[in-house]
Amino acid sequence: MAFREFLTDQVFPRRALAYLVTAVVVGLPYIAVVWLVGQLVVLSEHVWILVALFIFLAGSSWPVFRWALHHIDRIYYAGRYDYLKDLDEFIRETQSIANPEAMDNRVVELISGALECRIAWLLLPERDDDNFVVSACHPTKEAVGYKLRRQGGLVSWLEQQRKTVNMQEINTLPELQNLSSSEVGFLESLDARLVVPVAAGGGRLVGIIVVGPRLRGDYLEPDRRAVLALAGHLAVNLENARLYRDSQAVRRSVEAWLESMGDSVIIVNRDKQITFMNRSARRRFGANIGDTCYAVLGQKDPCENCPMPEVNARTRMPDRITFINNKYYEVAVAPLLEADGSYSFIQVLRDITERQLAAQALQQSERRFRTLAELLPSMVFVLKNGELTFANRRFEQASGYLSKVSLEDGYDIIQLFLDDCRPLVAQDLARRLAGEEIPPRECQILTADGIKLPVILGLEAFIDEHIVTVVGVLTDISTQKQAEADRLKYEKQANLAAHLASIGEMASGIAHEINNPLTAVIGFAQLLSQQELPESIVEDVEVINTSAQRVAGIVRRLMTFAGSRLQVREAVDVNCLVRETVELQTCELEHYGINLVTDMAEDLPPFFVDAAQIQQVFLNVIINAVTELKAKNQPRQLVITTWLMADKVAVSFSDNGSGIPEEDLKRVFDPFFTTREVGQGTGLGLSVCHGIVTQNYGQIYADNNPDGGAVFTVLLPVASVWNQE
Numbered sequence: 181m182a183f184r185e186f187l188t189d190q191v192f193p194r195r196a197l198a199y200l201v202t203a204v205v206v207g208l209p210y211i212a213v214v215w216l217v218g219q220l221v222v223l224s225e226h227v228w229i230l231v232a233l234f235i236f237l238a239g240s241s242w243p244v245f246r247w248a249l250h251h252i253d254r255i256y257y258a259g260r261y262d263y264l265k266d267l268d269e270f271i272r273e274t275q276s277i278a279n280p281e282a283m284d285n286r287v288v289e290l291i292s293g294a295l296e297c298r299i300a301w302l303l304l305p306e307r308d309d310d311n312f313v314v315s316a317c318h319p320t321k322e323a324v325g326y327k328l329r330r331q332g333g334l335v336s337w338l339e340q341q342r343k344t345v346n347m348q349e350i351n352t353l354p355e356l357q358n359l360s361s362s363e364v365g366f367l368e369s370l371d372a373r374l375v376v377p378v379a380a381g382g383g384r385l386v387g388i389i390v391v392g393p394r395l396r397g398d399y400l401e402p403d404r405r406a407v408l409a410l411a412g413h414l415a416v417n418l419e420n421a422r423l424y425r426d427s428q429a430v431r432r433s434v435e436a437w438l439e440s441m442g443d444s445v446i447i448v449n450r451d452k453q454i455t456f457m458n459r460s461a462r463r464r465f466g467a468n469i470g471d472t473c474y475a476v477l478g479q480k481d482p483c484e485n486c487p488m489p490e491v492n493a494r495t496r497m498p499d500r501i502t503f504i505n506n507k508y509y510e511v512a513v514a515p516l517l518e519a520d521g522s523y524s525f526i527q528v529l530r531d532i533t534e535r536q537l538a539a540q541a542l543q544q545s546e547r548r549f550r551t552l553a554e555l556l557p558s559m560v561f562v563l564k565n566g567e568l569t570f571a572n573r574r575f576e577q578a579s580g581y582l583s584k585v586s587l588e589d590g591y592d593i594i595q596l597f598l599d600d601c602r603p604l605v606a607q608d609l610a611r612r613l614a615g616e617e618i619p620p621r622e623c624q625i626l627t628a629d630g631i632k633l634p635v636i637l638g639l640e641a642f643i644d645e646h647i648v649t650v651v652g653v654l655t656d657i658s659t660q661k662q663a664e665a666d667r668l669k670y671e672k673q674a675n676l677a678a679h680l681a682s683i684g685e686m687a688s689g690i691a692h693e694i695n696n697p698l699t700a701v702i703g704f705a706q707l708l709s710q711q712e713l714p715e716s717i718v719e720d721v722e723v724i725n726t727s728a729q730r731v732a733g734i735v736r737r738l739m740t741f742a743g744s745r746l747q748v749r750e751a752v753d754v755n756c757l758v759r760e761t762v763e764l765q766t767c768e769l770e771h772y773g774i775n776l777v778t779d780m781a782e783d784l785p786p787f788f789v790d791a792a793q794i795q796q797v798f799l800n801v802i803i804n805a806v807t808e809l810k811a812k813n814q815p816r817q818l819v820i821t822t823w824l825m826a827d828k829v830a831v832s833f834s835d836n837g838s839g840i841p842e843e844d845l846k847r848v849f850d851p852f853f854t855t856r857e858v859g860q861g862t863g864l865g866l867s868v869c870h871g872i873v874t875q876n877y878g879q880i881y882a883d884n885n886p887d888g889g890a891v892f893t894v895l896l897p898v899a900s901v902w903n904q905e
Contacts, residue, residue: 285318291389298395299319301317301370301372303328303388312335329362332359337355338379344375345375350367373391376404377411439458444464445458445460449522452472453472453473464505473527477504507533512527554573558653558656559578559655561654563649580627580628621637635655698732701724709725750788751786752791754780754831755780762802772809772810773814774806775818777817779821781823781824786899787896790872797872801869805890811838819832828878828896829898832892837890845882849867877897
């Protein structure tokens with residue numbers, strides 16, 4: 181059913197009225213004209229007059245009828261008329277997918293106006309296609325966290341039935357009686373009255389329309405049919421928009437990949453203008469986007485037989501080698517379909533200058549081999565009849581071998597390897613000289629710098645004019661070894677971090693358990709304080725109440741610190757937050773004899789942060805300071821200072837400990853970086869602090885005091901800055 185039928189629903193009363201108006205506007209004047217003409221002439225003798233009048237009547241009736249029906253519809257549908265007409269045009273016209281967000285917002289706006297509902301929502305699948313989330317809403321309303329699972333009962337029912345369902349039917353239909361509480365709660369949070377599936381080919385949902393309560397009355401069957409018809413047309417646009425989003429994401433990924441390529445990549449449109457150049461192309465050719473493609477070649481005129489005007493999907497161009505700026509480039513060209521349907525050329529230019537020069541050197545076998553060996557990333561040496569005759573530059577750098585000197589003195593290749601590897605390498609060399617095939621061997625060499633370097637030794641042999649030549653290749657695998665060691669290290673650290681998280685959860689549970697009996701203590705203490713008691717007992721009760729309240733505050737802060745929740749920013753008094761955090765470490769400071777000095781500026785404006793998160797940052801910094809100070813002899817001192825710096829509130833924590841090594845200052849906020857002994861730190865604390873401060877739009881810095889010790893400074897925006905923004 182086309183949406184246009186909604187405008188012509190209940191056709192009889194509206195069309196009958198339109199026909200009546202047409203008859204009055206056209207018919208009465210026609211009768212009057214016929215009567216008047218009949219008075220002047222004999223109509224039977226002038227039949228052509230009647231024919232002309234009839235043709236005029238027929239030609240003018242339809243425009244008058246459409247005009248009458250238009251005004252009747254406008255009166256009948258009142259404020260919805262414009263929305264209904266816009267929806268009709270929206271369906272019949274092809275929608276642009278270049279801005280899918282604008283299309284989504286327009287859809288819910290038109291639905292809200294056409295159905296006269298209080299609110300309308302459009303839900304679209306997430307990138308992983310597992311959940312439907314709110315994409316657009318009219319009127320605009322915050323919908324953070326609203327999700328509907330694709331595997332849930334409601335989505336499955338909508339995909340199978342492909343029809344609308346209202347809240348009453350959800351509560352009565354047997355198939356929907358097993359909806360989860362989260363699904364029902366989701367619909368209630370949207371104030372839903374009507375749920376409409378937007379299904380693509382095959383019945384798979386590509387979107388869901390949720391309509392809120394109507395301004396006047398309930399939704400009728402024509403309303404449901406109309407919005408379902410709209411959903412059918414909308415599915416094509418939504419699927420196209422999804423494909424457009426995916427294609428744009430792929431294009432961005434491809435462009436990022438092209439930017440990282442060492443080869444030069446250039447995209448040229450039909451007008452021979454450059455539309456894309458990666459970093460390598462810009463550096464090598466000096467051209468810019470918008471320049472002509474032949475300018476890259478140093479030409480002023482286009483190339484002869486240029487294929488650009490006739491490029492299409494079937495266009496194929498063979499790879500070629502060109503000479504640009506004294507370099508040889510291998511050029512691969514292919515057609516590229518643009519978003520507007522036109523075709524461009526993507527050209528990949530690989531610098532093959534060295535390869536071309538090496539190809540020319542192939543005429544001389546010795547020079548050919550030397551050139552090739554120098555290009556290899558591995559260490560290469562050549563033995564002829566057991567004597568070392570060639571070694572590439574990397575081999576020389578690693579071994580200290582010098583061609584002219586060592587060849588004359590006789591260099592023993594076995595001396596390059598460690599003692600435990602030498603017998604095995606000597607055995608492999610003897611077997612290979614005898615023509616036996618041997619597999620690569622992992623061993624270690626001692627470089628000229630005294631570094632033990634793990635390598636893979638590969639040996640190849642051939643006989644040329646009765647000379648047995650053995651080519652050895654030593655491939656450095658230290659990077660792979662280090663990567664494997666780092667992986668194992670980070671695995672252990674990640675497991676330790678998970679263990680610490682479990683401890684945090686356990687602390688939260690303990691806090692909950694303490695909170696229950698503590699509530700009873702506070703309650704009964706307050707009841708006792710209201711009774712008439714002896715003076716000494718009154719003081720004891722007050723001590724109980726005060727102490728219990730203090731424990732309750734500690735429990736509350738512990739629960740806030742240990743719990744995970746959404747970020748809630750609010751205006752916070754920095755001095756109060758510092759004092760509360762210090763209270764959590766009072767016992768530790770006193771136990772280790774640490775002198776706490778606070779220099780907090782008065783009348784500081786509040787800063788706008790998540791108080792629990794920033795308290796976690798302050799607490800972590802204080803704990804780190806205590807850890808460093810307790811390893812130091814007296815005196816031990818921690819100084820906390822607050823002051824205003826422009827539009828930010830600054831908090832610094834300065835100790836007189838051993839400080840931070842200069843080479844580690846740039847790495848203290850890196851994940852898993854720690855200067856402590858194994859098992860005494862995970863290296864995650866300061867990294868988490870840095871992430872929290874950044875999320876709260878602040879900065880955290882680490883430095884050393886001139887007199888010794890470390891200082892950590894936290895800068896956070898004041899609340900007035902947020903209000904202005």
